[in-house]
Amino acid sequence: MTNLIYGLITGILFGFLLQRAHVIRFDKQVGAMLLKDMTIVKFMFTAILVGMVGIYMLADLNVLQITGRTMVTGGVIVGGALFGIGWAMLGYCPGTSWGALGEGRLDALVGIAGLFTGAAIYSEIYPALENTLLTWGNYGNLTIPDALGVNHWLIIVLFVLGGVLMFRWFEKVKL
Numbered sequence: 001m002t003n004l005i006y007g008l009i010t011g012i013l014f015g016f017l018l019q020r021a022h023v024i025r026f027d028k029q030v031g032a033m034l035l036k037d038m039t040i041v042k043f044m045f046t047a048i049l050v051g052m053v054g055i056y057m058l059a060d061l062n063v064l065q066i067t068g069r070t071m072v073t074g075g076v077i078v079g080g081a082l083f084g085i086g087w088a089m090l091g092y093c094p095g096t097s098w099g100a101l102g103e104g105r106l107d108a109l110v111g112i113a114g115l116f117t118g119a120a121i122y123s124e125i126y127p128a129l130e131n132t133l134l135t136w137g138n139y140g141n142l143t144i145p146d147a148l149g150v151n152h153w154l155i156i157v158l159f160v161l162g163g164v165l166m167f168r169w170f171e172k173v174k175l
Contacts, residue, residue: 015099018043024099029091038175042167049163056152073137075129086114 018024023040031037058064087093090111092100097111122129145152 015102018096018099019103024092024096024103026091029096033088036175038170042170045163045166049160052156052159056156068141068143071139071142072134073139074133074135078133082118086111090114
């Protein structure tokens with residue numbers, strides 16, 4: 001039960017941050033897709049960097065164990081294409097659909113319905129995909145540090161520095 005409460009609290013906090021950063025706004029979504037407004041990119045890359053530092057720090061302190069996910073190129077390409085098509089058609093990604101609904105925008109219900117429909121279809125066709133698409137380009141539990149044979153903190157520092165430089169450039173060119 002405690003994990004559910006933590007999930008609820010972090011979900012509400014994340015939704016609050018999505019709303020405060022204006023990343024659930026249609027104009028921000030379209031601006032990101034047109035590469036004219038990098039607000040969403042900055043928000044999500046910040047979340048990735050903070051998560052990366054936090055997760056590896058907790059793993060190094062033996063608070064949690066990183067197990068990774070299987071990297072399957074076929075699933076990533078097809079799933080990413082479907083995600084992008086849906087985002088472009090609706091103007092919301094699944095997370096921002098829920099935030100937009102929370103703000104009272106009923107058009108987000110289309111995206112939420114699509115999210116559940118897509119999940120249902122995927123669960124029905126999974127047995128057929130399991131031995132086909134989901135085996136194409138299976139690299140196992142691959143991480144960038146493992147692939148390069150370096151310490152994870154080297155990659156984290158490079159990502160953080162790259163993120164800071166990217167953010168500064170975005171601000172310089174007013175993105």
